[in-house]
Amino acid sequence: MTGNETLNREGTPTRPGSRLVDRFIRVQQAFADLGGGAHGTGELAEAAGLDDSTTSRILQSGVHQGVFERVGRKYRLGATAAQLGLHALAHTPSKDETTHETLEELREATAGGLVFQYMLAPFAGAQRACIDMAVGDSDLVELGMTARDILSVTRSLRTGASGRTILAYLPRPIQETVLAEPVPEEAGPGVYRDRDALLASLADIRDCGYALGYQECMPLWNSCAAPIAWGQAIMGAVLLLKPASAMPEAPPSAIQATQAAAAKISARLSHLSEPLSMMYGF
Known part of the structure; x- marks a missing residue:
């Protein structure tokens, strides 16, 4: 020196x-x-x-x-x-064929489950938005997924495996803002209404790296989700959704496949040297 x-x-x-x-x-x-x-x-x-x-x-x-x-x-x-x-967000890899192929691979690996990619929308009050999906020939309306569901239940970070997955990795002040929001009226019977139970579920997600949702967003549908990250910054989640009759509990193979898909998408962000630490508080 x-x-x-x-x-x-x-x-x-x-x-x-x-x-x-x-x-x-x-x-x-x-x-x-x-x-x-x-x-x-x-x-x-x-x-x-x-x-x-x-x-x-x-x-x-x-x-x-x-x-x-x-x-x-x-x-x-x-x-x-x-x-x-x-400006940092503008240089993240956008949704492309490679990312969509990853969702399709997860769908095939889980015997035709519905697969969605959600991304955090921080400037909308900490919500999530679906930017891509792999649903095959399924008609979401026929499956009971209405536009009202998309605009209320599935955008809230309080509901569903993907919402709680994103929420688990956000700074505590943002978590508190989300916790203060009312539970969407259209949420399913499995939604976490108790604050302490919801907070405990977030700790479990951080510990194991995935979330399981049982009829949270909609009755008769179960789910599994894993986080999409850019460095230490949470960006979104991959969600696997199946009828409760076909997946009463998520098997280890489905959990591992969902985590692998999320990790693959996250890897596309890894070449960027600076995570959004200032935006997300990590």
Whole structure:
């Protein structure tokens, strides 16, 4: 190490010109470590491992740039941070034939189950949207899936294996926002209405890497879901849906096939070096 270098918090040398950038990034990451929301200078300084005066200067500079916003005596991430997230999203691999083939492979491997790919829609109040499906010749309306179901039940992160899978990996403040939402009236009899039971199910999902849903979104339909991730950031979920009569319980083969499909789609994101840590709080 030369006389003009210092050590960063990881103990590796850093040139003077990079120190300010490193500190700025540490303050940004502090918001993620604290779960987003508005925080005071002292709290952010402690999380970033910096002194209050340095953190204050960085926050004030960030406010000028739109990266941070001042809320009373506290600060939160600003519109520029969200815009950067959108630019990052623009460079993720889009839905293509390879991704759809993965869904078709899961459908074939599970004896004709209905397969859906859901993605997180963070700017719609933390909901999910179906962007692709492999359903063969099935008519979803004839199967009892109405437009009302799509616009209410299946977009809520409170309901269904895919919703809870995404919810399980979101920061706690976002989870609390979703938990405060009412359960959709059209939800199935198996939906988690008890808060503690729902939270316990999220912990189970994080432990095992998949979710099972029994008549949550619709009566007489069971499901299995696994997360789609970009680095440490949750992006969506792959869902396998079958009639309860054909799948009263999800067999290990169906669970493993669903996880494999989600992992394959996630792998398409792995070449991107920076996850959406600022957007999702990881």
